[in-house]
Amino acid sequence: xxxxxxxxxxxxxxxxxxxxxxxxxxxxxxxxxxxxxxxxxxxxxxxxxxxxxxxxxxxxxxxxxxxxxxxxxxxxxxxxxxxxxxxxxxxxxxxxxxxxxxxxxxxxxxxxxxxxxxxxxxxxxxxxxxxxxxxxxxxxxxxxxxxxxxxxxxxxxxxxxxxxxxxxxxxxxxxxxxxxxxxxxxxxxxxxxxxxxxxxxxxxxxxxxxxxxxxxxxxxxxxxxxxxxxxxxxxxxxxxxxxxxxxxxxxxxxxxxxxxxxxxxxxxxxxxxxxxxxxxxxxxxxxxxxxxx
Numbered sequence: 001x002x003x004x005x006x007x008x009x010x011x012x013x014x015x016x017x018x019x020x021x022x023x024x025x026x027x028x029x030x031x032x033x034x035x036x037x038x039x040x041x042x043x044x045x046x047x048x049x050x051x052x053x054x055x056x057x058x059x060x061x062x063x064x065x066x067x068x069x070x071x072x073x074x075x076x077x078x079x080x081x082x083x084x085x086x087x088x089x090x091x092x093x094x095x096x097x098x099x100x101x102x103x104x105x106x107x108x109x110x111x112x113x114x115x116x117x118x119x120x121x122x123x124x125x126x127x128x129x130x131x132x133x134x135x136x137x138x139x140x141x142x143x144x145x146x147x148x149x150x151x152x153x154x155x156x157x158x159x160x161x162x163x164x165x166x167x168x169x170x171x172x173x174x175x176x177x178x179x180x181x182x183x184x185x186x187x188x189x190x191x192x193x194x195x196x197x198x199x200x201x202x203x204x205x206x207x208x209x210x211x212x213x214x215x216x217x218x219x220x221x222x223x224x225x226x227x228x229x230x231x232x233x234x235x236x237x238x239x240x241x242x243x244x245x246x247x248x249x250x251x252x253x254x255x256x257x258x259x260x261x262x263x264x265x266x267x268x269x270x271x272x273x274x275x276x277x278x279x280x281x282x283x284x285x286x287x288x289x290x291x292x293x
Contacts, residue, residue: 001105003031003098004084004173006075008068010038013045015090015215018125020049022092024057028099034078035089037061038071069189072181079173083114088167092121092213100211101170104146111148112202113194114170117210123217130216131270135263136163141206150203152251158194159242159254161263164204166190168212175202187231188238195242199249232268233286235261265291 005023009016023033037046039062049059066074075086083105087093097116104114120133139161141149149157158164169190179196181189194204239258246255268291275283 001030001083001102002081003101003170004079004081005031005033006078006084006086007033007035007089008038008071008075008086009035009045009089010040010071011089013042013048015123016045017048019087019089019091019093020052020057022094023087024052024054025095026093026098027095028102029056030102031056031098032081033057034075035059036071036075036078038067039065068186069181069183072189076176076180079176082173083170084173084176085170086167088215090215090217091167092125092215094211094213097211100207100209104205104207105170107146108148108205110203111205112172112175112197113164113204115164115204115206116168116170116212117208118165118168118212118214119210121213121215123215125213125215127213128216132267133216135161139163139263143206144208146205146207148203148205150198150201152246152249152254154204155195155198155242155246155251155254156257158191158198159239159257159261162188162191164190164194165212165214167214175200185234185238188234191235192238195238195245199245230286232264235264239264 007019020033020035023031033056035049035058037049037060040046046059046061049057052059060078062071062074072086083101101114101116104116105111119127120129122128139157140163141147141154141157175193175197179193182192185192239261243255243258246252246258268287272284272287275287
């Protein structure tokens with residue numbers, strides 16, 4: 001089973017180089033890497049990637065800038081194998097990532113979402129534990145070792161706080177093509193996709209063995225769109241939609257979690273100081289509306 005690694009790129013060259021190098025260093029060689037450059041202005045990263053002498057690596061540059069969601073959809077179009085991930089161009093695979101997720105799929109082949117163990121690193125690559133990730137750790141479904149979850153239990157847990165790490169998740173290509181990434185969701189597209197799969201009867205496999213480093217830093221999309229309230233407007237639209245779906249399915253706990261979205265409200269409050277420092281009254285109003293509506 002070849003693992004397709006799709007890497008949408010638009011960002012720092014040093015982070016990008018680390019991400020690509022981590023794929024090249026996999027102990028299991030059965031992978032395919034496709035880099036999709038969304039017309040990053042600096043040509044140096046693309047020149048470096050184009051020069052990689054490995055038949056498993058393909059570098060592509062979009063004809064026009066597609067934006068975050070558009071580039072994700074382009075990545076999905078390029079998938080060739082049955083399992084794939086959309087890896088951040090600022091994250092790192094550990095050398096055993098591909099071997100581990102292949103073993104997990106072999107252990108539970110019906111699992112449609114595979115969430116391996118993840119650590120968080122900062123802009124310089126050092127392991128750290130910011131508040132957002134400490135909260136994720138508390139909200140993550142309990143248990144030890146390889147385990148699965150599905151249905152209302154999984155939906156409710158993710159709606160209380162999205163503790164998954166999207167760039168590390170291994171998906172079924174069929175689900176990515178069928179549900180995809182909907183226009184209008186640039187920051188919460190991962191939660192929207194997971195909800196589509198869970199409501200379709202899909203299960204998630206979780207594992208504790210850490211094989212991936214997720215980079216949390218000040219220039220990520222979620223960080224940039226936090227103080228102006230944009231990501232919370234997206235979250236609100238998604239929560240409203242999912243609450244109606246949960247009602248129709250007869251999942252009252254999931255419906256309550258979507259309507260309350262307590263951790264999302266608290267997260268909006270943590271962004272308020274940045275909005276105040278920026279002198280952004282519109283952002284301040286948007287954050288307060290989300291927190292207290």
